[in-house]
Amino acid sequence: MSKTDRLFRLLHLIRGLRPPVTAARLATAMEVSERTIYRDIDSLRAAGARIEGEAGLGYTMIEDPALPPQTFTQIELEALTLGLADVNQSGDADLAQAANDALVKILATLPERQQRQAMHAVNLVHRFYRPATPTIDMTLLREAMWAEEALDIGYRDLKDTRTERRIYPLALSYHDRSVMLLAWCCKREDFRSFHVTRIDGYRNTGESFRPRRVPLLREFIGHMRTRDRAAEVGPA
CATH class of the missing domain: 2.30.30 (SH3 type barrels.)
Structure with missing residues (x-):
């Protein structure tokens, strides 16, 4: 695994695991040494990630608008576009519009290559039946x-x-x-x-x-x- 991929994986783990997450737990999940975890956390902090905590206490990810645009793997983009497309077809009018708006916002944060991948996803949704339209708001x-x-x-x-x-x-x-x-x-x-x-x-x-x-x-x-x-x- 390249260092770039390892840093994205580490960022994902710190965000997803219940905080504070220790270096030992991260090292086990990443299959690297704790020393590597410490170095990679320093690299993430230098890149703008706000990670609170220290060795022995554990780490917590603080979301920061200064972080670079989110990066997804191709299969994550497929899952994302498939899920939003399903909401578009099965949800009520407001929910369907929200799904469209969310996809536009997400695409705007992606690099050009990933925008093309998302717009030409290979997974499509077609529902033969849709829930009946509710009469309430x-x-x-x-x-x-x-x-x-x-x-x-x-x-x-x-x-x-x-x-x-x-x-x-x-x-x-x-x-x-x-x-x-x-x-x-x-x-x-x-x-x-x-x-x-x-x-x-x-x-x-x-x-x-x-x-x-x-x-x-x-x-x-x-x-x-x-x-x-x-x-x-x-x-x-």
Whole structure:
């Protein structure tokens, strides 16, 4: 591995591992000596990277706008363009526009050679089916999740029975033909998945459920994985 490739790999590890990351851990991951790690960290700092810490204590990467433009491998560019293209096809109008805008911003930071690679990616997306267009404002729904604020919603189930619910919105889950809102239902005191196309109205309540969103979502996903494993095994 050339020194340039090694420095990019080291930068990626320092950014990605839980800080502070020790030189010993970096040396093991890089398969080099700790002395090499110390020299390479000095090189990264000289190039403008803000890396806090020292030998024996560990290192933390501080993001800095003075860093040079991000560099991706070709397969990383393929993954990036594929993911954003999928968002463009499966997301609502605001999300699709955000994917296009994000790609433009990312391309603008890349060297010319990598811009060409991204624009002529070999992986393409074509979905024969798209989720139905929701009638509610998805941006406002996402904002409620970002703010960790409870919502009062009107919901029609598969039998077209309408109910009023107070929910803690946790996440949006995108499926082949539908988008589901994962939430804690205060009425049922349990987790529920709501088809967003069956939500016929909602209002902000001003009730915060911070900081419960992350643990609730983690628990919800755990329940779904347990259910899926049980379905794969089948009845005893």
